[in-house]
Amino acid sequence: MAARIVNRLNWMSRRFYAAAVDSSKMTLAEKEAAESKHAESTMKTWKNVSIFVAVPAILICAYNAWVKEKEHHTHPRPEFLEYAHLRIRNKAFPWGDGNHSLFHNPHANALPEGYEDEDH
Amino acid sequence: MRTVLCHPYHLVEPSPWPCLGAGGAFFITVGSVMYFHYGLVQIMYLGVLVVVIIMFVWWQDVIRESTFQGFHSLVVKQGIKYGMLLFILSEVLFFFSFFWAFFHSSLAPAVELGVVWPPQGVNPLNSFSVPLLNTAVLLSSGATVTWAHHAIISGKREEAILGLSLTVFLGVLFTGLQGVEYYEAPFTISDSVYGSTFFMATGFHGFHVLIGTTFLIICLVRLKLNQFTSRQHVGFEAASWYWHFVDVVWLFLYLCVYWWGS
Numbered sequence: 001m002a003a004r005i006v007n008r009l010n011w012m013s014r015r016f017y018a019a020a021v022d023s024s025k026m027t028l029a030e031k032e033a034a035e036s037k038h039a040e041s042t043m044k045t046w047k048n049v050s051i052f053v054a055v056p057a058i059l060i061c062a063y064n065a066w067v068k069e070k071e072h073h074t075h076p077r078p079e080f081l082e083y084a085h086l087r088i089r090n091k092a093f094p095w096g097d098g099n100h101s102l103f104h105n106p107h108a109n110a111l112p113e114g115y116e117d118e119d120h
Numbered sequence: 121m122r123t124v125l126c127h128p129y130h131l132v133e134p135s136p137w138p139c140l141g142a143g144g145a146f147f148i149t150v151g152s153v154m155y156f157h158y159g160l161v162q163i164m165y166l167g168v169l170v171v172v173i174i175m176f177v178w179w180q181d182v183i184r185e186s187t188f189q190g191f192h193s194l195v196v197k198q199g200i201k202y203g204m205l206l207f208i209l210s211e212v213l214f215f216f217s218f219f220w221a222f223f224h225s226s227l228a229p230a231v232e233l234g235v236v237w238p239p240q241g242v243n244p245l246n247s248f249s250v251p252l253l254n255t256a257v258l259l260s261s262g263a264t265v266t267w268a269h270h271a272i273i274s275g276k277r278e279e280a281i282l283g284l285s286l287t288v289f290l291g292v293l294f295t296g297l298q299g300v301e302y303y304e305a306p307f308t309i310s311d312s313v314y315g316s317t318f319f320m321a322t323g324f325h326g327f328h329v330l331i332g333t334t335f336l337i338i339c340l341v342r343l344k345l346n347q348f349t350s351r352q353h354v355g356f357e358a359a360s361w362y363w364h365f366v367d368v369v370w371l372f373l374y375l376c377v378y379w380w381g382s
Contacts, residue, residue, distance in 0.1 A: 047267045
């Protein structure tokens with residue numbers, strides 16, 4: 001199975017690079033030169049995708065996230081309600097005082113007893 | 121000078137590192153259990169130390185065999201490719217278990233959770249905010265790593281270094297944004313099975329991003345040291361396969377856990 005997948009991948013990459021030219025009568029050096037040329041045009045395509053698609057996409061998503069997070073921070077945090085299925089402490093966390101989770105945020109995460117600070 | 125060995129002989133020696141590395145990983149697993157249950161941290165540290173040492177000596181051996189001894193014949197390269205594909209397959213199955221736990225808990229939420237998903241009292245993250253940005257960052261890194269790959273094949277070293285540096289930067293950016301999200305999350309790992317499945321699945325994905333970034337950094341250093349040619353760069357191919365795998369896992373996490381699950 002794995003052999004077939006690898007063979008298939010090799011076959012696909014050969015087809016991919018050799019697609020542009022008839023390689024049956026070429027020497028190995030000529031084939032390599034043709035493949036290198038073809039790879040160069042593929043490289044340019046992906047470079048263009050990176051610069052003209054990926055960078056704007058990241059910038060738009062970053063702006064969108066910035067606006068959403070800013071808006072989110074204007075909301076008051078949810079009221080502390082004691083639920084049996086939340087803030088479970090069957091045993092102490094192995095770090096610190098054993099009552100704070102690893103990424104504990106005093107503003108956002110309540111302890112079993114309630115929030116540690118006042119909302120602001 | 122020819123750089124391709126077209127003969128069918130397998131020239132590399134059997135290596136002790138896979139077996140010893142697996143031993144180190146086993147120590148990390150057992151050590152983590154000991155840490156979480158009894159606060160005993162030494163076994164976990166020992167495992168991490170063993171794995172880090174083996175990373176150095178294993179990579180050192182592979183670089184010697186490939187770059188300096190020229191032993192990476194076609195058949196040796198094919199063996200490494202099988203190994204990498206099977207490793208990634210085992211990783212896919214590893215993530216299956218976390219998705220299984222997530223769907224088991226979320227498709228028919230238990231009465232203790234209020235028979236709703238997310239459970240009563242859990243406020244999930246907005247999937248169209250930072251998680252969407254992270255999706256764009258990781259997908260973009262897939263484009264830049266392909267840019268670097270084709271630059272290597274066509275012998276454009278400077279382009280390859282630029283593309284790969286950008287990929288590493290995007291990987292680090294993703295980790296940083298995930299760190300901020302973890303800190304800002306209104307729920308924790310102890311907040312019902314939602315917190316457990318969320319942090320287990322996204323946390324292990326985060327670990328894999330760190331591993332993939334390390335792998336890409338090693339490739340970047342090797343690229344700068346002129347250790348890859350347009351024909352001989354299996355290490356880079358393995359790193360890019362792994363990076364694409366991490367990317368695909370994120371897409372599933374984003375669609376299932378962040379978007380559908382919220």
